Amino acid sequence: MRQIEVNVHRKCAIELPSNCTLADHAISRMSISEMPDKEVEMASASHSVPMNENIPLFRLPGQVTTRATSQPHVEGWMIHFVLSDPERRLKHYWVLANNAIHMYNEYNEGLGVNPNRVYKILPLAEIIAITQHSGPPVLSRHPPHCFEIRTTNNTVYCVGENLNYYSGEPVRKMPRSLSFRPPSNTQLWFQALKESLQPPPSKSDPENAELALEFANLYQVLSEKTLGSGQFGTVYSAIQRHTGKEVAVKVISKERFAKKGTAAESMRAEVLILHKMSHPGIVRLEFMCETKDKIFVVMEKMNGDMLEMILSQASGRLDSRVTRFLLVQILSALKYLHDQGIAHCDLKPENVLLSDMSTNFPQTKICDFGYARFIPESQFRKTIVGTPAYLPPEVLQRRGYNKSLDMWSCGVIIYVTLSGTFPFNEGEEIADQIQNAAFMFPTDPWSEVEPLATDLIQRLLKVNIEERLTIEQCLAHPWLKSEQLYRDLRSLEVRLNLPRYLTTEEDDERYAQLLQQQGLIPVQ
Structure with missing residues (x-):
């Protein structure tokens, strides 16, 4: 039932119109939580609920919240020089923002920096070490610097002036260049930079959280670029500091494990599965380390996800050609997983990453294995998994499930991709909705979709597990057999310069004759 997020009494929620527009802090129609059974029965007794229109596709809310990730804002005039050229001492207005140190030539009170007068921008990702300096000056006629910044190209920036070094000696006259622009608090800068090199904090961090030194030496988290959130x-x-390569990092709080009994087991399962997997359609694990408070999982970075692609279309859905192209890639990766005895258990467009958002034909990779399970043949599981909107009845009713739950999820993915709506409404039996073809496939937009597509969806959305298509049967379905699809997939394989994994030599032979018949290639 609906989850109330506004000032509405529970018993009154059922009277809200079914086409209520979703707004900030409004009622979410895809809520996982439910009203108590007794209240549902009481409400149903006095109200007859009309058949709802299909629910528009939208991004389901994440389960993890973090505190604001903006970096500590520090700015001010700073004396600095490069260790290899100590004679060239410079003064610039430093601003720490957007994961970089910005050094400006000009700053005016009331107006701020002149953005057109930038001396240098030093990305935090290029910094490999920040250390305090407590020794003598590099040049005796100048005060010693306060701290050093070492970069990936072995440049050492010497920052600040330690005037306390001369304590006990006669007070030296402040340089004229600084008399009207006092230098910044270098200790404040040192602390702010040290913090900025660390991964961003979260609400669950203890006050004495251990610093992620090993991770911070290798990677700079771009705290203002949040890619998403999962259950952990x-x-x-x-x-990556030494290569400049952009990656994706999942920052996991161990404190969450205490709140979810199986969380630690699920997280370890995800890392174990990713570590063992090697397939072009599955996101690659690159590195992992941990502190007493957190775990850091580094994966290859993609450039968007399938849901983003769907929602960015003017029509709010994808056409059949693109849908088939993406689906075959998903099925290829899923077949690899199932052959390893692994069920993903949380397939949805959000977990299908894309290599390029500027084309309709990108490479896809499955991600987020937090719910994945090893399920041998002829065995079932009953643990809670996945996202309800994409799960089959046997999971929602806790009757036990096997790897075929992923095939149901594929059916839902095809449906939402082609229509831009979810196939089922809450509060009604899924089996009853499936039997109502007019409800499941209304004229708009399904009159524009091939009957073979709806046939495949119906064969995947089978309440009876034994009647549901397997991956092999799905790949063999006529809707996924066409000369155009073959050409699109083969073009991707050639573009990626990888061993073929989406087409076969048998496909070459099958479609070569068809292409010749159509006059697209000459007969040899």
């Missing part, structure tokens, strides 16, 4: 952590974009 938040995913950020990050830069």
